[in-house]
Amino acid sequence: MPTFVVFDLEFTTWRGALENDWAAPGQLREIVQIGALRISEDHTVVDAYEALVRPVVHPELSPYFTDLTGIRQEEVDRDGLPPAEAFGGFLTFCHGQTVLSYGNDMVVLGENTGWARARGEEITPGFLGAAFLNLRPWVNTVAPVTESANVGRLWKVLGLPKPVAGEEHSALFDCYSFAAAIRHLCSTGATLPEGCL
Template identity: 40%
Template sequence: MSEVIIFDTEYTAWEGSRERRWRGPGEVREIVQIGAVSLRAESLDEAGQFEVLMRPERNPVLSSYFTALTGISQAELQRAGRSFSDGVARFRQFVGPRTAYCYGVDDQFIVDQGLRQNAGHPWPSFFAH
């Protein structure tokens, strides 16, 4: 049975950071959450779900803007957040041999940027957009 993965990321943000293209002082986009679903290709029925919270390293305190936008609180991140490398490893395990897709280039850019910032964590070849 063929399945595909659709995923999305949430990453650090501040009031106006998008308009500034994250060029304000200290504004570095770091992945905070990866969410994904596995869909059966022939029916698009859901076959599985995945979510991981990842603790940002450069900006470990979430902005109130980010929390209002995503509903992810600092307390939740402290309780359930994982390191970047652990989060990526868990996502890779969920995806397995399937292909993972996202909408647009933002997610690909953020993941690529995160991997560059955390050298030694190669992004698997399953990524498509």
């Protein structure tokens, strides 16, 4: 049965960073959490991937990031993987799939894999095993009410039941919110863009 992957990232941030596109000196979008779901063509979740990642340039999380995501420093210190290991695990999970995000998270993933490789870390497999696509324009066109919503709020603005326990800005919860939105929109007659399956 054909499948596709939806994914979401949480990455280092500070108050005002989003509005300034992380342009302040020293601000990098280092990945701290990866969430992904493998979805079948009937929109059933068939597998999940989740990892905490230890940032290298800013190993100490900002209070703003912790308040936003609920991810605590002690969790990252205890359970966080080295970046290359987490990225390799995620890319293995995605191998041979179309990988959908709600926004340009693939750009952040590309930045982070580039930094890891520049530090001499080996990441396998490479990007060639997966096709990444930003599905936000499709979602916003099919359901204009979603235009100002982040991925973790899609279920709410579409009037859907909460997909799983948790809160927005947790990567895996955000994936479930995204998957619920896709399932709902397809059930109302919308067709995913070509190449998603």
